[in-house]
Amino acid sequence: MLVDIHNHILPGLDDGPNSMEEATLLATNAVANGITHIIATPHHCNGEYMNVSSVVKEAVDHLNKExxxxxxxxxxxxxxxxxxxxxxxxxxxxxxxxxADSGKYILIELPRNHIPIFTLEILFNIQLRGLIPIIVHPEKNSVLRKDKQKLYELVSRGSLVQITASSLIGIHGRALKKYTKDLIKHNLVHFISSDAHHYKKRPFLLKDAYQYVRKKISEDYEMYYRENAKHVLFGTEFRPMQPISFNKI
Structure with a gap:
């Protein structure tokens, strides 16, 4: 079992596939990456797209039938x-x-160029509801790129983090590759996902990312990420690695 917890495979809902044909081509690309289960995560409340739960579930049913x-x-x-x-x-x-509608994990996207003043309060209150927030692609947030310690602080307060496969393997340049690798070394990464949108322009690439982790970091880390994604699928908790601060003592 190989699970991808962040992608945009549902057709017609956001900036992912425009048609069912494109969605099935993207699905074929997922299978070529060894993926068996996909949690479809269309954009919601980002100022451009609104995809409420009923709409998402209906789109998932249609795609699964196809x-x-x-x-x-x-x-x-x-x-x-x-x-x-x-x-x-x-x-x-x-x-x-x-x-996965499992009642445990929720995917949270931060703005690109700032961290809202209510961020800590919202993330804390999500946890008080019994949910675990997963912060997606911190490498896209300019504040977190400049100050990795801020991400450490969010993880220390109970949030989890997902980086994008394409960032880790260098598709977006050396700077983001180094940044995501630094996060891994400080135990601030809990998931690697595709954030796939299109079978050609933004494909899954999860296989390449896991191979990179296995070769450049360790097999233990690769297995850690694979198993963590399964926990998300089933809505079960796991013990994250202890985060390491960037501040020298």
Missing amino acids: LIDKAIPLEVLPGQEVHLNISILDDLNNDLLTL
């Missing part, structure tokens, strides 16, 4: 990439989906 008809060995489950906003706590009982 995959069965085309004999593509992949199972898709519902989720959302929720842009951090002040109304998240109110929406938890209505429009928001936990990953």
